[in-house]
Amino acid sequence: MISLNLWIAKFKTVIANKHFLYPFFFLLVALHCTPCLGQKKYEREYTVKADSVPDSAALFVSRLFNNSKVHWYMEESDTTKSIEAKLKHSGKHYSIEFDESGQIQDIEILINIRDLEKNTRSKIKDNLNATFKRQKIIKTQLQWVGSENSLERAVLANMPLEGIIVKYEIVVRGQTENVEAYFEVLFDSTGRIESTMEIALANDDNLIY
């Protein structure tokens, strides 16, 4: 080991004699001085406390899931804001989405793809096979859309009743022509694809290098 001043002096001497290192240091300095050019659309999701969500949303959740621990999240994009309650109740995982004013949008329930009725399941799989070269189902959610009263009755009955539109939101790891990625695919109640959206993955460079 050598002291700092001595090390700096020796470093200068060594560098002066090692011309092949110049390109490395030039590259390093050039790269580390390059400004960050990429500007992404600002989207954010964060935890919020129960007392900061609209009363109507808090009341709806407490009325139906009174003994469950609820995690509240705010999701912001450039144009919209929404509030999501996540909880486990009677062994099921629920995600309940509200708009900014507390008006309910939908209820999603985590299920296994095998829980779906056979015809719907095979139609979903056929459509996935037609869309992707290769695919694997990662997550399946039952989505109920309807009025507040209809959704409340459906939750209490533990099944979709009149006034509820049933959809299936499925996350797949799929390969298209160009690339393999995660996709969120929304199916209607018959298993027909309504929309497909690629999920933007977070930057994980700090886990790789």
Added chain:
Amino acid sequence: MCRLIFFCLLSCTALCQTYRAGTTNQINLNFKVGKSLKFNTKLESRQILSQKEIDKSPSHRFQYERTDLTLLLTTKLSVNNTIGGGYMIRLEENTYYHRIIQQFNNVRKFEWFSVAHRVLADETFTNHGLSNFRINYRIGIQKPLNGQYIDPKEFYAKVNNDFLGTWSRGESDFEIGILPALGYTATANNKIELGVDYRVNELKKNGIAQQFWVTLGWFISI
């Protein structure tokens, strides 16, 4: 904060037979090359603030130890898997070390956290030939501290567990490391991590060797 961590580390090391403690800083810059390749440059330096060798008194003075420059090229095998290779040059005690690196990564995002595996092999050379060969396995878990995703202006926690086998001219060694860190995502492409790197090695000898490093890392993606 750093002083507090160091006070704890130095207290822990007081009874050790052999230890080194100090700081490690790195700047890690990544950018895309074409459609499928990614180029990673890492500049890392290490400074010793306290050390003790076997049967000697501890020394508490600043010493610059080494500087590494790593250049890695990686490509995605699939959405979760990455393979890559590269070169590292190290300057330590007026000697250059050259290292060839091969690595494989698997990163998976779960509902609340991410898990990353890394298997890395490297061969180190000096002017006198092959110096050592190492195999490293690292498992890391990363969890956002606010919500389910790590968004800009949010903190996250990360813990890496490192297992390193080294073979060098008939001798071998095994090192285990645990690296907890607190990270902050300044923007989608800028992350800063402050943590601790604790390692033990020379497990086969009478007194194990310990290392305590306070780590500071800056990850930039372009």
